[in-house]
Amino acid sequence: MTSSTAHRTAVGALVGAAWVGGLFAAGPLVGGFALAAAGEWIIVRSPGWLSTMAVSQLGFFAKPVLVAAVVAGVIAVCAATALAWPRFARGKRPVAVGLGTVATAALFFALGTGISLEFVGGLFVALVPPYVVAHLLTTPRVASNRRRFLERVGAVAVGSVVSLGGLRAGAGWIAGPQESPRVEEPLERSVSPPSGDPAFDFEGMPPAITSPDSHYVVDITVNKPVIDPEEWTLQIDGTVQEPYELSYDELLAHEGSLEQPTTMVCISNQVGGDLIGTGHWTGVPLSELVADAGPTESAVDVVTHAADGYSEAIPIELVEREDILVAFGMGGRTLETEHGFPARLLIPGRYGMKMTKWITRIEIVDRDHEAYWEERGWDEEAVVETMAYVRGAERDGDRVEIGGVAFAGLETGVEEISAVEVSVDGGDRWHEAEVESQIAPHAWRRWRYAFDAPDETEFDVVVRAIEADGTVQTDEESSPRPSGATGWHRTSVSV
Numbered sequence: 001m002t003s004s005t006a007h008r009t010a011v012g013a014l015v016g017a018a019w020v021g022g023l024f025a026a027g028p029l030v031g032g033f034a035l036a037a038a039g040e041w042i043i044v045r046s047p048g049w050l051s052t053m054a055v056s057q058l059g060f061f062a063k064p065v066l067v068a069a070v071v072a073g074v075i076a077v078c079a080a081t082a083l084a085w086p087r088f089a090r091g092k093r094p095v096a097v098g099l100g101t102v103a104t105a106a107l108f109f110a111l112g113t114g115i116s117l118e119f120v121g122g123l124f125v126a127l128v129p130p131y132v133v134a135h136l137l138t139t140p141r142v143a144s145n146r147r148r149f150l151e152r153v154g155a156v157a158v159g160s161v162v163s164l165g166g167l168r169a170g171a172g173w174i175a176g177p178q179e180s181p182r183v184e185e186p187l188e189r190s191v192s193p194p195s196g197d198p199a200f201d202f203e204g205m206p207p208a209i210t211s212p213d214s215h216y217v218v219d220i221t222v223n224k225p226v227i228d229p230e231e232w233t234l235q236i237d238g239t240v241q242e243p244y245e246l247s248y249d250e251l252l253a254h255e256g257s258l259e260q261p262t263t264m265v266c267i268s269n270q271v272g273g274d275l276i277g278t279g280h281w282t283g284v285p286l287s288e289l290v291a292d293a294g295p296t297e298s299a300v301d302v303v304t305h306a307a308d309g310y311s312e313a314i315p316i317e318l319v320e321r322e323d324i325l326v327a328f329g330m331g332g333r334t335l336e337t338e339h340g341f342p343a344r345l346l347i348p349g350r351y352g353m354k355m356t357k358w359i360t361r362i363e364i365v366d367r368d369h370e371a372y373w374e375e376r377g378w379d380e381e382a383v384v385e386t387m388a389y390v391r392g393a394e395r396d397g398d399r400v401e402i403g404g405v406a407f408a409g410l411e412t413g414v415e416e417i418s419a420v421e422v423s424v425d426g427g428d429r430w431h432e433a434e435v436e437s438q439i440a441p442h443a444w445r446r447w448r449y450a451f452d453a454p455d456e457t458e459f460d461v462v463v464r465a466i467e468a469d470g471t472v473q474t475d476e477e478s479s480p481r482p483s484g485a486t487g488w489h490r491t492s493v494s495v
Contacts, residue, residue: 013076014133016076019100019104019129021129034126104127105123180342182334187333199448205404212330212331218268225308227358233246233248234361240299241293256285258282260281261440264355265484276407280330280332285324303364307359311371312353313365344359345359350383378483382484386416387407388405388420390463393495398453400450404420404446407444419465420433420463462488473488474487
């Protein structure tokens, strides 16, 4: 690569990086990081198997990795453009500025931003950094001197970080708070989460109730909706006799509200994966909200619509269950934005894909509604497969203790796990584990198995659950798509 070629490529990459920084700094003015909109576009249009692989392999990091890939792609495109278009690297930028303005505006519109003072301010904040960087790095004296160019790059990099931080802070001050002050505020009602048996609290074991901060988060949205609860309403309408709506305060004060520990599992979770948790939720039974609207005889599905455009549906017959909640609280506080503030759906025994976050509307329809993941080939009912996972292991002298969690779909609302069996030699011999008393009808069961092993430190552990009717959890291995992963959890444990 010649000096001129390297120079043009470096300038293009740095201008691209400055544009990315400008887009980030403009985020508070336009409703989020604009390149995240491109990430969401990819998510929505990607095939189901690809999203499964991404979530399964990367878990919590799937979306950050996607956004990082989009950022890297933008920088690479700018570098390639500068390489193929020498005039760009020599400071002839009118066309480039025009294209940058169009591209920035398009990204802002993708975020749902309309024409406003914030929109104009966002354009200015996003476009000034790349323009300044291009000007500083393409002056003739700098371009013709390698040492001077490298010195200027260092100075521009330091100055850009400081300037972008200032721009971001200024944009945030102008835009005002980016999250409602009522997110995670204490609930007015007294909440009493169950604590579980201390005998099951040893190295590696999860607590009986997962804290909101530790509970997994998976959704298709990169920029989480920031909703003002003072303006938010929950609409209940459609094929009903008396449509109505509730304000946020009316939902919180609903006389039918109740507490409910519930285990939630992502349908993309691999056997033994971390995309599972048991939260202590507070909410109003969906059955009461729907009944108050008076569904007509032609009602078929109940569709929950979210602020980010997502929707899910469940049959009207399923809504008769009193354990399906429109949840507004978790762990004694209102929901975090990541968990669906101000309200989300909670369906015990179904995979998380059915549990719409950021609900704005409950629509009763007279037809079968094909939801987002169903359109992509996933199972419509999404009943959780019976599972048992290894989680913890601890040694006390010659005594070894191994434990984990077990869970089933709990369709009937009664205990469906009757026993857990463990093998510490790869499946040759099986032993019945001690199972914790159930803390709630829709919560996982923690289990443990203790044995003497004075001369062994490595164990090939296999675990399986037994359902209430005596059915042994299937050992047939299947991928998460389309109905959830199956198979016995096998892992090596060293203590």
